[in-house]
Amino acid sequence: MKQGADLQSLMGYQIQRANLRMDADARAALADYDLSPAKMTALILIRDNPGCDQTALGRALSINRSSAMKLVNILVDKGLIERRPGRDLRTNALALLPHGESQLKAMLKAVGRSDARMTAGLSADELKTLKDLLERVGAADEETGD
Amino acid sequence: MKQGADLQSLMGYQIQRANLRMDADARAALADYDLSPAKMTALILIRDNPGCDQTALGRALSINRSSAMKLVNILVDKGLIERRPGRDLRTNALALLPHGESQLKAMLKAVGRSDARMTAGLSADELKTLKDLLERVGAADEETGD
DNA sequence: TATTGTTATACTCTATAACTATA
């Protein structure tokens, strides 16, 4: 299939294709853990922000309260995290459980290997440049509706 | 929300975040046309590969025959494309209709504006570099893979 | 036998709207 000038010239398309390749490989790397890359990201955020509430987690993942609820339910059901009493009676404080911590360590190893393999064709300088440029793409608004 | 070293170091995460921002803006730019960026991509591919069949279209979009079927149904229902007799009696030849062509032109304008706005912070050289680096992400895997 | 289109079904992810209990 030919991909004409229109697709080639859209940066959004280039990013989307690269994302598809990276996500597919990361997903395969996590197959043994029955978690998607996005759910692993949630575990990392909870570990690095202990006591955060569901709404804040959702905001960081660009999903709304309701979607965050479902995500948290899954992680709780798997015994990876726990809901604890939060800063007031409306809020809960999310916490990574020991089982979640050990699982996350293994997942990070697997995804790290995937990430390294997928970017093996780029030098350290190029990786730094790529990360910098990506951060500057769409640096404007970010929001999650409700 | 703090994003620790683990997320910062994963290129897959950086790409995914940039993709989310770009996709959201492109989606908003296409709101008037009631089509997602992915469906616009399908229209471009059909325009640039007239007579292609559904399976080939699906392959180009990384979706399977059944999903391609649903996608084509939607584009047909909207009067944008048409199924014509293909190279044998099993196959359809997909063709962009005049209405699809004019719609696509307008959509490309809108998405082009979105893309330009989102990448306005990057110089022409930087855009070229970014595209080059993105194309090489996951390329090593494809070369050595089976 | 293999391939293309097709249909039925199901799963993932996300969203909206409404309700509750707090604040």
Add this chain to the structure above:
DNA sequence: TATAGTTATAGAGTATAACAATA
């Protein structure tokens, strides 16, 4: 009034499994 969590429901988007027609 506003916010956090919750629940029910719905809509994309994709996948698998089967089948018919054709190659």
